[in-house]
Amino acid sequence: LQKLERELGHLDAWDVTTRDLAQYLRTLKSDNVRVRYRARLCELFDTAVAEGFSENNPARALRVQAPEVKRSRLTYEAYQAIYAVAEPWLQNAMDLGLQTLQRRDDIVCLRWSALKDDALHVEQAKSGGQHRLAIKVSPELREVLTRCRDRVVCPFIIHRLPEKARPHGMRATKREHFAQVLPEQLTRAFGLAVERCGLEFATGKTRPTYHEIRSLGMALYRN
Numbered sequence: 001l002q003k004l005e006r007e008l009g010h011l012d013a014w015d016v017t018t019r020d021l022a023q024y025l026r027t028l029k030s031d032n033v034r035v036r037y038r039a040r041l042c043e044l045f046d047t048a049v050a051e052g053f054s055e056n057n058p059a060r061a062l063r064v065q066a067p068e069v070k071r072s073r074l075t076y077e078a079y080q081a082i083y084a085v086a087e088p089w090l091q092n093a094m095d096l097g098l099q100t101l102q103r104r105d106d107i108v109c110l111r112w113s114a115l116k117d118d119a120l121h122v123e124q125a126k127s128g129g130q131h132r133l134a135i136k137v138s139p140e141l142r143e144v145l146t147r148c149r150d151r152v153v154c155p156f157i158i159h160r161l162p163e164k165a166r167p168h169g170m171r172a173t174k175r176e177h178f179a180q181v182l183p184e185q186l187t188r189a190f191g192l193a194v195e196r197c198g199l200e201f202a203t204g205k206t207r208p209t210y211h212e213i214r215s216l217g218m219a220l221y222r223n
Helices: 002-008 018-025 031-050 076-085 088-100 104-109 139-148 183-197 212-222
Strands: 119-123 132-136
Touching: 002 031, 018 031, 076 088, 076 183, 076 212, 088 104, 088 139, 088 183, 088 212, 104 183
Parallel strands: none
Antiparallel strands: 119 132
């Protein structure tokens, strides 16, 4: 938003045309960025129309090139192979992601206090706390949560004992509990498990990341 305000904030919303926005998007560095900025522009001009600052939404007519997916898709067979070599805490994180379809950052932030009224209450970090979900605890999800309750007393559902005990003053500033898993730790551990499982993926594609579990879960639910 700050970048848009800095670069487009001098324009009158009423006078902005689709051509103006198309020319602006062409100055951005990649298809991924253009797709993201088109979505944000659509939201901004929807608000402008609702508040009477514009007669229509010029961003809706914008066409942007869909970015090429460079990661290998994660099949259920590959998921099982990765799962087989993963540590127990990582298996829990994989299954929790598969069952809830939540992003990596939301998975590692889930606390036991979010479990109430037979539902898992999620406040999605990427939406700035605007999206709050209550995910019903199915028998499959309950089984995952039961496995997550181990001998380690930790407020976070996904946790692990650190390999080396560090004094409180030497811990990462984002770490609230010594057994807490940070997002980058989850990414790194999943990547190592992908390497260890020995699977080969499509030529020219990078190996799947933890993010692909969400896509796999969506496909399984649709099926």
